[in-house]
Structure formats: C-alpha cells, structure tokens
Amino acid sequence: MRTYPVARIDCQALTRNLQRVRALAPDSCVMAVIKANAYGHGASQVAAVLSESDAFAVARIDEAMELREAGIRHPLVVLEGAQCQQDIQIAANQAVSLVFHHYEQIRFLQHTHVETPLLTGWVMLETGMHRLGLPQDKARQALSQLHDCPKIDRVGIMSHFANADQPQHQLNKVQWQLTQRCALQGRYPISMANSAAILALPDSHAQWVRPGLMLYGISPFPDRTAMSIGLEPVMELVSRVMALQRLQTGDIVGYGGTWSAQHDSLIAIVDIGYGDGYSRQLSNQAKVVIRETLVPVVGRVSMDMIAVDVTDLPEIQIGDEVTLWGGPHLPVETVAQWAQTIAYELVCQVNSRVRREYING
Numbered sequence: 001m002r003t004y005p006v007a008r009i010d011c012q013a014l015t016r017n018l019q020r021v022r023a024l025a026p027d028s029c030v031m032a033v034i035k036a037n038a039y040g041h042g043a044s045q046v047a048a049v050l051s052e053s054d055a056f057a058v059a060r061i062d063e064a065m066e067l068r069e070a071g072i073r074h075p076l077v078v079l080e081g082a083q084c085q086q087d088i089q090i091a092a093n094q095a096v097s098l099v100f101h102h103y104e105q106i107r108f109l110q111h112t113h114v115e116t117p118l119l120t121g122w123v124m125l126e127t128g129m130h131r132l133g134l135p136q137d138k139a140r141q142a143l144s145q146l147h148d149c150p151k152i153d154r155v156g157i158m159s160h161f162a163n164a165d166q167p168q169h170q171l172n173k174v175q176w177q178l179t180q181r182c183a184l185q186g187r188y189p190i191s192m193a194n195s196a197a198i199l200a201l202p203d204s205h206a207q208w209v210r211p212g213l214m215l216y217g218i219s220p221f222p223d224r225t226a227m228s229i230g231l232e233p234v235m236e237l238v239s240r241v242m243a244l245q246r247l248q249t250g251d252i253v254g255y256g257g258t259w260s261a262q263h264d265s266l267i268a269i270v271d272i273g274y275g276d277g278y279s280r281q282l283s284n285q286a287k288v289v290i291r292e293t294l295v296p297v298v299g300r301v302s303m304d305m306i307a308v309d310v311t312d313l314p315e316i317q318i319g320d321e322v323t324l325w326g327g328p329h330l331p332v333e334t335v336a337q338w339a340q341t342i343a344y345e346l347v348c349q350v351n352s353r354v355r356r357e358y359i360n361g
C-alpha cells in the first residue's frame with residue numbers, strides 16, 4: 001500500500017552530492033552533517049547511504065545515541081558537546097567525539113572517569129559569530145590541556161562561518177585567519193567549512209569539511225540554483241488529491257475565508273498540512289505541481305490539508321499525486337522564498353507523520 005504524504009529520498013542523488021563534496025575538497029576528510037534527522041531526510045538511512053563519509057556530525061548526544069542504536073558504527077561527532085558529566089562517559093563508551101565549546105565541558109571531562117579515551121576532542125573557537133566557542137586565549141589553553149589529557153586520543157580545532165553564503169563578506173577572512181592562528185602551523189587539524197564554504201571558500205577546506213545542506217542537494221546561496229553548482233535535489237515531498245470541490249463565484253475556501261472564488265472554480269483538497277511540516281506561511285503563497293502543472297495554494301494551510309485551485313486542470317482526479325517540492329518542476333529553494341524562510345527550515349520541519357521512502361538505493 002502506498003500511503004501519503006511521503007517524502008521520497010533519492011539515495012543516488014545523496015551519493016552523488018557526497019562525490020561532489022569529495023571533488024571540491026579532495027584533500028579533506030568529510031564529516032557529513034546529519035543533525036535534525038539528517039535535515040528531515042532520516043538520519044540512520046542517510047548515514048547508511050553515505051557510508052563513504054569519514055565521520056558523521058550531529059548536534060546532540062541523543063542524536064548520536066539514536067544512530068548507534070540503529071547500528072551505525074561510523075565515527076560520530078557531537079557538535080554541541082557534553083551537557084553533563086554522564087555525556088562524557090556515554091561518548092567514550094560509544095566511540096563518539098565531542099566538541100568542547102565552553103570551559104564547563106572541560107571540567108566535565110576532568111571530573112569523569114572513562115574506560116576508553118574519547119576519539120577526538122574538538123575545541124570550538126569563537127571567531128566572530130558569537131554563538132558557540134572559546135575566545136582565542138581560552139581556546140589555546142583548552143587545546144594544550146586536551147592535548148595532554150590521557151582521556152582524549154586526538155585534538156582538533158573547529159570554528160564556524162557566520163556569512164559563508166556571502167563569499168565576499170569580510171568576516172569570512174577574519175574568521176579563517178583567527179582559526180589558522182590557533183592551529184599553530186598544522187599542529188592541530190582544522191575543521192571550518194560548511195556547505196557554502198566548501199563551494200565558495202576553497203582556502204578554508206583544511207583537514208575536515210562539514211557539509212550539511214549540499215548533501216541534500218540544496219543550494220546555500222540565495223542567487224544560485226542547486227543545479228548550477230552541480231548538486232542533485234534529494235527530497236521530493238508528495239501527497240495526493242483527496243477531494244474535489246466545485247465553487248461558485250464568491251465562495252470562500254478554508255479557515256477565515258482568506259480566499260474566495262472570482263469565478264466558478266474547481267478546488268482540490270490535498271492531504272498535507274502544517275501538522276506534517278508544510279508551513280502555514282505558505283497560505284495563499286505557494287504553488288504545487290499536479291500533472292506537471294504549477295497550481296496555486298488557496299486559502300490557509302490547515303493542520304492536515306491544503307486547498308489548491310485546479311480550475312485549469314479539468315482532467316484532475318481524486319488520487320492524483322501532488323508534489324509540494326522537489327522533482328523536476330519545483331525546487332525547495334523556491335518554496336522557501338514563498339514561505340519567507342530558508343530551505344533548511346522547510347526540510348527540517350517535515351516530521352514523523354510523513355512516511356519516508358528511499359528510492360534508487
């Protein structure tokens with residue numbers, strides 16, 4: 001039985017996008033970022049498909065544990081590091097590397113007994129984004145402390161660009177120079193580049209790159225399509241027409257009656273809503289694809305349903321497939337513009353109510 005809605009995940013596209021990372025950064029190891037359920041694509045399945053990655057990165061220790069429970073044995077890195085002492089023990093037992101972005105986390109390490117050492121301790125350096133990270137002097141201190149600590153095998157240095165999607169932005173250079181200075185002429189491996197930096201700031205590739213978005217075939221740049229930078233979209237979000245409504249001039253559609261028919265109209269009700277992660281911001285804004293034709297979403301997005309004006313598609317039938325984004329006609333980047341957000345958010349929001357189907361794998 002095929003049930004809707006479904007997020008179709010193209011495994012071959014995922015693999016090709018990883019190859020694109022390798023081609024762009026041939027001398028770097030790849031830490032594939034699969035936090036937030038692999039940006040909505042399904043973390044353990046994506047990890048299995050991207051088994052050629054050198055490591056996987058997640059945000060939180062719970063995400064790492066879920067991957068271990070799903071049988072993923074790759075090196076894992078927790079980007080937010082330990083929240084408590086117990087996380088240090090869990091990480092050491094499960095071969096999970098940790099980021100240290102705060103001195104409190106180094107104290108957790110000092111006060112915790114571990115049976116086997118942590119694989120890698122990544123010191124997060126604050127270089128201008130003011131999100132996570134230790135300032136220069138503290139970071140240097142942390143690096144040498146971790147370096148001398150028998151509870152850790154290897155030490156690396158990490159930082160994160162605030163504006164990599166604007167390659168010309170002056171902060172990029174400042175952040176990169178501060179990171180390099182801290183790495184003491186290659187004494188410590190560096191990881192700095194996210195997708196946008198992999199694509200546009202090749203000097204910053206260093207020893208480890210950290211692609212997220214580009215693996216999913218999405219462009220990090222507002223003015224460049226995925227195709228133009230050699231990426232293949234991975235997710236197609238699909239549902240079906242569940243009802244048809246014939247409207248007369250003046251009839252309204254949906255909560256609040258924010259849309260009304262200007263002439264006799266045919267409306268298709270489609271089985272997806274904000275309760276699945278299809279943003280309510282798309283009310284009266286988005287288009288969807290039915291029978292290879294773009295048709296507009298009318299009225300408000302409900303929890304479980306949307307309405308679409310299909311007056312120009314008289315041959316439409318209940319059961320017809322509807323593409324909300326992805327496929328050949330509707331990049332998720334375009335839908336993100338309609339929702340006044342970024343594609344990252346749209347794919348992350350696709351929740352567990354939407355079945356995932358893995359194709360070409």
Ligand SMILES: *Cc1c(COP(=O)(O)O)cnc(C)c1O
Nearest residue numbers: 033079160194195210211212213
């Ligand atoms: C999410 C994240 C990444 C991946 O960024 P993309 O823009 O998706 O490539 C890399 N590094 C850190 C620290 C992150 O939080």
